[in-house]
């Protein structure tokens with residue numbers, strides 16, 4: 001898996017460290033086998049995801065390079081606040097860059113402090129170690145001033161690859177909204193300059209429709225997961241949410257609709273991926289960027305099923321649609337700005353919407369409990385965990401707070417805590 005030697009000349013042309021990259025692919029292949037291919041009773045349509053993963057550094061990279069040869073630009077992003085619609089409207093290709101492996105950590109720690117979250121170390125490490133073909137295929141990276149770690153890391157990152165940073169506010173007052181709207185205009189202008197394409201109202205409308213369709217299919221998937229028994233594992237749902245960041249959006253939507261057709265049948269027939277009565281959990285917290293599958297694997301291996309993700313790689317990222325009505329490009333950009341500022345990331349203060357969403361999601365997915373997941377040294381999410389705890393406590397929903405990173409050192413400790421949490425969940429579960 002993932003070792004097709006035909007791709008080697010392409011990786012060499014991209015300047016990858018071939019030996020290190022071979023190692024990465026072999027670690028990934030092994031982790032994928034253990035986490036994904038070992039699952040029983042997977043939906044058949046997950047075969048598409050298996051194929052995508054088997055070509056994660058192969059065919060998709062080839063597509064990106066073909067797009068570049070055809071005159072299109074490839075633009076990398078690291079955060080939900082960067083509107084994909086603006087990139088698509090300029091005929092660009094948007095790639096959500098992964099930051100979920102610790103293979104480049106030693107490189108990263110040469111320029112960022114050790115007490116930086118694993119996600120930041122991961123993207124810095126990938127670049128320094130020349131291991132990510134997506135990064136190397138990008139014409140431009142867009143950063144954002146969300147948390148302090150990211151915004152300072154982008155200053156260093158810009159010395160390695162051109163990084164255009166937009167300012168995300170920290171609050172949502174009228175003056176923050178107008179700052180944000182002007183940043184959307186500045187981003188639009190930068191992308192037009194890079195691509196040489198004018199972003200018209202028609203192109204923007206089409207791009208909005210494309211990304212909304214992708215979000216809608218993920219809403220469809222989410223609502224199917226509310227069924228008991230759940231028709232798909234949390235691991236597979238996470239993979240789908242990860243792949244949506246770099247697959248072609250139209251193809252992805254079509255394939256995921258086919259998957260949902262299959263899940264519809266499962267739900268109608270009362271069939272699940274796990275037996276009825278399996279404890280159902282909601283994950284809430286930091287994003288799980290590919291290939292970070294550690295915690296979902298441990299949770300489901302312990303006998304629970306994950307039924308929802310209150311996460312950027314999950315429902316926080318796809319909850320809201322962009323309004324499609326509007327005659328002019330400026331009106332459509334207004335809608336984009338509004339939609340993106342509604343995202344409830346912990347980098348904002350106050351962030352009451354997120355607390356409401358965690359409770360609402362736990363109820364909608366009939367979760368028996370919530371696992372709050374934060375990366376070590378992530379101040380926004382580790383701090384906000386306390387409010388999540390208070391809120392869930394008030395709602396009578398059990399919570400387990402975990403902090404971890406991408407290393408495997410704490411696996412047995414995490415397993416013990418997850419198992420203890422599952423044991424204390426009420427035996428008679430009241431749902432709905």
Ligand code: BJ8
Pocket residue numbers: 078079080081117118119120146147148149150286287312343345346347375377378379380381
């Ligand atoms: S919208 S969550 S993707 S900023 S884990 S780097 S917050 S120290 S990733 Fe994020 Fe956008 Fe918000 Fe989502 Fe900083 Fe925390 Fe690290 Fe984080």
